[in-house]
Amino acid sequence: QSALTQPASVSGSPGQSITISCTGTSSDVGGYNYVSWYQQHPGKAPKLMIYDVSNRPSGVSNRFSGSKSGNTASLTISGLQAEDEADYYCSSYTSISNYVFGTGTKVTVL
């Protein structure tokens, strides 16, 4: 199972919106509405930010939103803040009952 494809880095200024893409295949992202997104600050464990494509867990800012079109899922961060600077990973359930993660995207707040 190959990793989902994400851009290596995305940057934006405070207050701006950025979007991170996550591209897979019809056997994972395109086949199920089971995409989740995780935020990881340096030296810390990942944190769930979005599940089932577009749902936010309790306590996650509504500045984070998710969507999907075909084999590509997206995470949008609006009103970018300094604390959003981190690595972000997507994940998808797959047709062989396992999970695949994305390659990861480093978000930089300029």
Add this chain to the structure above:
Amino acid sequence: EVQLVESGGGLVKPGGSLRLSCAASGFTFSNAWMSWVRQTPGKGLEWVGRIRSKTDGATTDYAAPVKGRFTLSRDDSKNTLYLQMNSLKTEDTAVYYCTTTLLRWTTYFDNWGQGTLVTVSS
């Protein structure tokens, strides 16, 4: 508050074995599905395997790179998850995270431990 505390990591030679533990608290462990996810130094995340609750048969699934070498198990009386790793390879070097899937049959990892480092080297 959900707490997951991994232990058992360390340095092991190629071909060796190691058993990781994950002590859980703050939720009904017996109802949760549990997974291990690893992260190679400076690289991305990789799902290792999952064990369902006893209610759901305590069945397991594994990623292809570890299938046949790694075994997940759980002791609900001790609220503890285990990962038995045999025939270790240098490419198994990673931080291993214990994760929860609190709602059965969902497909995301809602809580993560702080991780334990496994280094496979001669």
